[in-house]
Amino acid sequence: MKTTMLILLATLIISGCNTSGKDEIMEFIPGTYVRVGQNEFGKEFDTLVITIQNPAAKQFKIQNRWHYIRQVEGEANVPEYKVKETSGIYNAETKLLEEAETLDHYSFDVKEKVLFDGTNKFKKIK
Known part of the structure; x- marks a missing residue:
């Protein structure tokens, strides 16, 4: 009877310690993220596109697409664009x-x- 209880207890402890090992945040990271900002000088649009490059090394590629519309005396100037990887x-x-x-x-x-x-x-939009 004691042996059975010890085996049952050991089984419960081992199964309780066995987690899937998945990181919820790491799985969430890949995607497209957006931000819009505005002030008296203009309006900016930021987009981050994050993709997994090397899952074993937990390495990601980050692409930042930036779009800015400068306002001078209430008039919108030609938009500026930048892309950074x-x-x-x-x-x-x-x-x-x-x-x-x-x-x-x-x-x-x-x-x-x-x-x-x-x-x-x-x-996050995607």
């Missing part, structure tokens, strides 16, 4: 994506479906 490494301990060039950190809120780059808040 870089990479980032996901840190599973801190749950942050670190950009390789600038060492900026991106944080994620899975429930709200948003990405934070400092105080900038991007909404």
Whole structure:
């Protein structure tokens, strides 16, 4: 009887410790994120497209598409466009994506479906 109880207890402990090992944030990261900002000088549109490059290394490709419409005396000037490509490494301990060039950190809120780059808040659309 004691042996049976010990086996049952050991089985419960082992099965309780066996987690799937999936990181919810890492699975959430790939996608397209957008942000719109406006002030007295103009309006800007930011799009981040993040794709997985190397799952084993937790490496991601980050493409930032930026569109700015400058306003001078109430009139919209010719729009400015920039595209920047870089990479980032996901840190599973801190749950942050670190950009390789600038060492900026991106944080994620899975429930709200948003990405934070400092105080900038991007909404995930895909």
